[in-house]
Amino acid sequence: MKPLFVNYPKCTTCQKAKKWLEENNIDFESRHIVENNPTKEELKAWLTLSKQPIKKFFNTSGILYREMNLKEKVASESEDNLLSLLATNGMLVKRPILVTDDVVLIGFKAETWAEYFKK
Template identity: 50%
Template sequence: MNTFICYDRCSTCKKAEDFLKAHNVPFEKRPIKEKNPSAKEIHEMKERSGLPLKRFFNTSGQLYKSMELKDKLPNMSEEEQEALLATDGMLVKRPIFLYGEKVLVGFKEKEWLEALGI
């Protein structure tokens, strides 16, 4: 089953959810605040997506800014960054869509259309 990891109060997540429903893409919804990905899951998503770990950080979020992560991340190992992402769902870029062996991070309609073959 496809997994849609999201935050209900996020307008981008809502757009992505509406997109999936409109295109009849089946998914199981997972609220990121209640069920944040573990460090191991973050690592696996990074590997599957081929994206740099930085793309998994919610760089526009208040928590990211208040923790001054822009300056701290370059000095952290990937393991430390994965562990940090696992501490709070609000640090993680969303939505995340897991389908087959692929992972989409953030919602860009054109990207999702291409990736899902719609």
């Protein structure tokens, strides 16, 4: 499976990540996170594969996150409710997300991505 690069094209971090993938000759499938928001089922699978807490999937620096006062909700709501919330709007989801057969990388850190692709 080609890695799935879930991104928001106007996001500068996503642009850097895309450039990194291209410069490293990594063939990937690109998906616009707002036009094709991850479903609850996808997010649940990605959460398991990422081995990260659900709070890592929230775009905490986003306007929508702040407008909705989600900091407290993320700390207290059930995982199921939070997955449902994330599935409502791609702007709530941290990006970029890189999904492969065996890992989900959230956000972009060149060192982390390079380490993964060295395998």
